[in-house]
Amino acid sequence: MSPRARRLACAALALLALVAADALAAGALSVSGGWGRPTPPGVEVGVGYLLIDNGGAADRLVGASSPRSRRVEFHESATPGGIARMRELKDVPVPAGGRVSFAPGAWHLMLVGLVAPLLAGEQVPVTLLFEHAGPREFVLGIGEAAPAPRPRRLVTLAPHLTELVYAAGAGERLVGTLNTSDYPADALRVPRIGDVTHIDAERLLALKPDLVLIWGDGSPADQHALLKRLGLPTLSLEQHRLADVADTLESLGRVFGTEAVANAAAGRLRAELAALGARYRHERKLRVFYQVWSTPLYTLGGRHVASEMLELCGAENVFKDQDESAFMVDGESVYARDPDAIALAGTAAEAKEWRARWGSQTPLRAVAAGAVFTLDPDLVNRMGPRIGAGTAALCAEVAAVRARLPVRR
Numbered sequence: 001m002s003p004r005a006r007r008l009a010c011a012a013l014a015l016l017a018l019v020a021a022d023a024l025a026a027g028a029l030s031v032s033g034g035w036g037r038p039t040p041p042g043v044e045v046g047v048g049y050l051l052i053d054n055g056g057a058a059d060r061l062v063g064a065s066s067p068r069s070r071r072v073e074f075h076e077s078a079t080p081g082g083i084a085r086m087r088e089l090k091d092v093p094v095p096a097g098g099r100v101s102f103a104p105g106a107w108h109l110m111l112v113g114l115v116a117p118l119l120a121g122e123q124v125p126v127t128l129l130f131e132h133a134g135p136r137e138f139v140l141g142i143g144e145a146a147p148a149p150r151p152r153r154l155v156t157l158a159p160h161l162t163e164l165v166y167a168a169g170a171g172e173r174l175v176g177t178l179n180t181s182d183y184p185a186d187a188l189r190v191p192r193i194g195d196v197t198h199i200d201a202e203r204l205l206a207l208k209p210d211l212v213l214i215w216g217d218g219s220p221a222d223q224h225a226l227l228k229r230l231g232l233p234t235l236s237l238e239q240h241r242l243a244d245v246a247d248t249l250e251s252l253g254r255v256f257g258t259e260a261v262a263n264a265a266a267g268r269l270r271a272e273l274a275a276l277g278a279r280y281r282h283e284r285k286l287r288v289f290y291q292v293w294s295t296p297l298y299t300l301g302g303r304h305v306a307s308e309m310l311e312l313c314g315a316e317n318v319f320k321d322q323d324e325s326a327f328m329v330d331g332e333s334v335y336a337r338d339p340d341a342i343a344l345a346g347t348a349a350e351a352k353e354w355r356a357r358w359g360s361q362t363p364l365r366a367v368a369a370g371a372v373f374t375l376d377p378d379l380v381n382r383m384g385p386r387i388g389a390g391t392a393a394l395c396a397e398v399a400a401v402r403a404r405l406p407v408r409r
């Protein structure tokens with residue numbers, strides 16, 4: 001290796017090491033719960049409180065700054081002999097695996113030389129400098145009291161809830177989930193506590209969750225009962241219409257304090273769905289049989305979100321007049337309703353079997369015309385952030401059938 005090549009290789013390695021160290025530190029140390037009281041006009045100092053959670057090695061807080069004041073100091077309050085005093089600290093140790101709390105009556109940040117008074121409702125940016133972890137930015141929410149603590153150890157009891165937590169910007173707080181949580185890829189590394197039929201209560205408790213997310217009308221009753229018995233803080237979520245998914249993302253953002261990420265994800269989903277609606281609104285309506293199981297034959301009714309998705313694609317569920325959400329039908333009634341197309345919402349293996357079954361019978365018009373298509377059940381059945389992609393896939397299949405189908409008389 002030439003000296004020049006060696007120097008380059010060294011530089012590249014050093015850079016990689018830096019990037020790796022930074023990524024590790026970012027996961028290990030977090031600042032949350034920043035707040036401070038409003039200041040009266042003319043007062044030149046303000047106070048800030050916060051929490052530092054250090055999941056990594058011992059560190060030290062060595063500096064702080066804010067665009068709102070000339071400087072930011074670390075202070076300690078004490079009341080020797082009943083007289084309140086404060087003294088400045090040069091730095092603050094942050095022990096390994098520990099929490100450092102800046103709170104009224106104890107440590108606090110002192111914003112010295114305020115540029116302008118701190119007003120209720122404001123978000124004041126502050127940067128903390130750690131000896132090892134480097135700079136961390138956060139905000140002080142100005143108000144009369146500390147904000148409610150954000151949940152930091154989450155457990156989800158359904159795969160779509162896992163997807164929602166990631167999309168809302170709190171995926172790194174997941175400490176447990178079910179075996180079926182397989183998206184996004186990071187979710188595969190989250191510890192498992194069981195499946196839909198059995199949850200390991202011991203393991204769930206050992207994870208010390210401060211919030212368990214359960215599927216209101218989808219999780220089995222015994223899971224609801226288990227959470228109640230264990231006394232764990234629970235958030236029950238239900239989504240029935242497409243619009244509910246984006247709304248849920250936004251409310252999760254408020255719960256987690258990750259509004260920026262969650263609101264952006266909600267906005268993307270709404271735009272995705274609105275674009276599909278606009279594109280297919282004036283297309284020729286196709287009548288679709290939406291199959292979710294074969295033996296017995298199962299479909300979905302007018303109140304199920306699948307009917308709304310079909311509607312958005314310029315199609316119509318042939319069983320939309322049925323009130324039940326999911327129900328069994330006999331083959332005869334499918335023949336009687338004579339759909340233009342059949343949508344199979346099943347895995348590749350399931351769909352292959354379902355197709356074969358239709359193929360072995362007196363052909364339906366849709367089957368004879370080859371208007372049978374498969375939908376990825378993870379995209380169309382989960383009321384999560386990928387429901388937009390699922391609806392887009394459904395619309396594309398419907399459009400392909402429409403393009404080939406002769407106009408009916």
Ligand SMILES: [Cu+2]
Pocket residue numbers: 075076086108109110
């Ligand atoms: Cu002070």
